[in-house]
Amino acid sequence: MLTIETVSEDELKFIGEFDASQEELAYSVLNKHDNTLILDLGELEYISSMGLGVLLKTHHRLNDNGHELRLKNLSSHIKDVFKFTRLDQVFELVD
């Protein structure tokens, strides 16, 4: 199960597990943001390719308007998933 908390106007915190069943929830929150957005993934334990797709699509949407999606505090497991899919080259990952 995925929980999304609002940290500030430009930062959200993803907590729990981002599997394919959470796609609609994630889009419903992410699509409300049109400027550069920071996602704190420090308490995200799991992400599948569906979750990666949601983040990529959001990144491209923001990018088209000169903004971006930044990801921070990735755990080693989540970092591995980004590395294996080379998405660590797409997103700005910050500690």
Added chain:
Amino acid sequence: MGNKGIFKRDADELQFIFQFLREHWKELKIEDKSKKELELSVEEIFMNMVRHNTNSDFDIKLLVEKKDGSIILKLSDHEIQPFDITKTDDVDFEEYFRKKKTGGLGIHLVKKLMDDIQFTHSNGISTITITKKI
């Protein structure tokens, strides 16, 4: 040792699949990293069956077993036209990023995370077997 679960063709079943796997993990000595990689691989294959084999109304079967120091997971689905995921092309990342694609990374992840993937098709049933050494 083996254990079988039967799941409906719906993303909302993932919670029950994870529950089923985690019950099984309790009996086995597996590192957290391997558990997550196995769960991720099961989701990718399950969702591939749900999204791409839309002509089937049959449930999807999942078998878990430990053999010779490995975890073996088998997912079986009724399939008229077999789709062998082991024969899919590698992702061309240059093109992937250039065309701003956002899907199609699931099978790539399974190939990266598992030690072996096998596909069989017999009597209208496709079975994907993934193996991870523990």
